[in-house]
Each structure stands twice: as C-alpha cells, then as structure tokens.
Amino acid sequence: MRPTIIGIAGGTCSGKSTLTRALSERFVDQTAVMLHDNYYRSRPDLPLAERAALNYDEPAAFETSLLISHLRALLAGECVEMPTYDYVHHDRAEPTITIRPRPVIIVEGILVLTEQELCDVCDIKIFVDTDADVRLLRRIRRDAVERGRSLESVERQYLQTVKPMHELYVEPSKRRADIIVPEGGSNLVALDMLTHRIQRIIEDHAAPGAS
Numbered sequence: 001m002r003p004t005i006i007g008i009a010g011g012t013c014s015g016k017s018t019l020t021r022a023l024s025e026r027f028v029d030q031t032a033v034m035l036h037d038n039y040y041r042s043r044p045d046l047p048l049a050e051r052a053a054l055n056y057d058e059p060a061a062f063e064t065s066l067l068i069s070h071l072r073a074l075l076a077g078e079c080v081e082m083p084t085y086d087y088v089h090h091d092r093a094e095p096t097i098t099i100r101p102r103p104v105i106i107v108e109g110i111l112v113l114t115e116q117e118l119c120d121v122c123d124i125k126i127f128v129d130t131d132a133d134v135r136l137l138r139r140i141r142r143d144a145v146e147r148g149r150s151l152e153s154v155e156r157q158y159l160q161t162v163k164p165m166h167e168l169y170v171e172p173s174k175r176r177a178d179i180i181v182p183e184g185g186s187n188l189v190a191l192d193m194l195t196h197r198i199q200r201i202i203e204d205h206a207a208p209g210a211s
C-alpha cells in the first residue's frame with residue numbers, strides 16, 4: 001500500500017518542527033520525516049558573507065525538484081539519501097540521512113504548501129498558524145541559540161526577506177491547507193486528532209480494508 005504523505009507548512013518559528021516531532025515520536029517506526037530545509041540550494045561559489053545575505057524565504061532558494069523526486073522514490077518503496085543543512089555556514093552539510101519508506105511520510109517546511117507540485121504530492125495538508133509577533137520573538141531566541149546569529153542579523157534578515165516573503169508566499173498558502181493548527185505542537189487537541197488519524201492510516205497499512 002502506498003505511503004500517506006502529510007505536509008506541514010507555516011511561518012518560521014510557528015511550531016512546525018515541534019508538531020512534526022510530537023507526531024513522529026508517537027509512531028517512531030511508522031513515520032519518516034523529510035525536511036524541506038535540508039534541500040536548500042548549496043552556493044559554495046559565494047563567500048560566507050554573501051551566502052548570509054541571500055533570500056532563504058523564496059521558492060528559488062530550495063531544490064524542491066530533488067525533494068519531490070525523493071518523495072516519489074519513497075512512494076515507490078525505495079530508500080533515499082536526504083541531504084542535511086548547516087544554518088551556521090549557510091550551506092549543505094556533509095552527511096546525508098538514509099530515509100526508509102514508512103506508512104506515513106511527514107514533509108515539513110515554510111513553503112511546503114506554496115510549491116504547487118509539492119503541495120499536490122501531499123495527501124494531508126496542515127498549516128501551523130502562529131501570530132507574527134510570537135514567531136519573531138521565538139526566532140530571535142532560536143537563531144541566536146541554535147543558528148549562531150546576532151540580534152542585528154536576525155533583525156536585518158527578518159525585515160528584508162523573512163517578513164515580505166512570508167506575506168507573499170507563506171501566508172497565502174494557508175488557503176491550500178486541509179487543517180489549520182494554531183500554535184503547532186502545543187495544541188493538544190489538534191495533536192490528539194492528528195494522532196488518531198495517523199493511527200488509522202497505520203492500521204489500514206497493516207491490514208488494508210479491515211477498518
């Protein structure tokens with residue numbers, strides 16, 4: 001039986017990863033997680049300072065065609081080597097992660113529902129909706145602690161690219177969602193409903209037609 005692909009989109013720091021983690025930890029052996037961020041284009045031709053100034057919030061920043069081909073391979077029952085990404089150096093990292101086909105594949109990223117072809121491959125489309133001020137506060141802390149950024153760089157990037165691209169690409173993609181989840185992984189009602197749905201998908205996968 002073909003795996004079910006769940007797309008989880010939403011603005012930066014909306015809680016996508018928290019929701020993805022909460023769901024995948026409940027079904028460790030039955031889910032695979034594909035991160036669109038891992039498919040950011042590599043620009044080794046540019047020095048670090050120029051890579052830092054690129055727009056990472058528009059569709060062109062991602063090698064989405066590679067992600068889609070990996071998702072199609074997983075649907076066909078094949079393993080794939082997912083790239084990894086280094087936000088400190090703004091570049092693809094050395095290791096890849098072997099992803100095995102599972103009954104449920106979660107694909108997460110800011111533009112997962114923006115990219116028509118990627119959106120089309122998702123069976124269930126989720127948009128995590130969190131107020132911009134909350135997301136910005138989270139991002140300032142997250143980028144300083146986890147991504148080696150200064151307050152000035154977060155401020156500059158947010159105003160120059162993150163905010164305008166959010167308004168242009170991310171926010172309108174909410175209309176494509178089947179489910180809108182306010183606050184992501186801390187929304188226990190949504191988490192419970194999605195958990196039940198995934199449970200059913202996994203049961204159907206184990207015994208097609210039984211439920």
Ligand SMILES: Nc1ncnc2c1ncn2[C@@H]1O[C@H](COP(=O)(O)OP(=O)(O)O)[C@@H](O)[C@H]1O
Nearest residue numbers: 011012013014015016017018019138142183186
């Ligand atoms: N409900 C929440 N309350 C407080 N902090 C949160 C909450 N959800 C996420 N965070 C924090 O916000 C940051 C971004 O969350 P994350 O789930 O990684 O968002 P995204 O994947 O959408 O960028 C992380 O540091 C995370 O710990």
Ligand SMILES: Nc1ccn([C@@H]2O[C@H](COP(=O)(O)O)[C@@H](O)[C@H]2O)c(=O)n1
Nearest residue numbers: 011012013037056057087090091110162
């Ligand atoms: N070199 C990079 C690449 C991406 N970003 C930012 O990451 C954000 C997406 O990740 P989330 O976990 O926040 O969804 C996106 O808004 C990019 O601006 C970056 O800062 N540097």
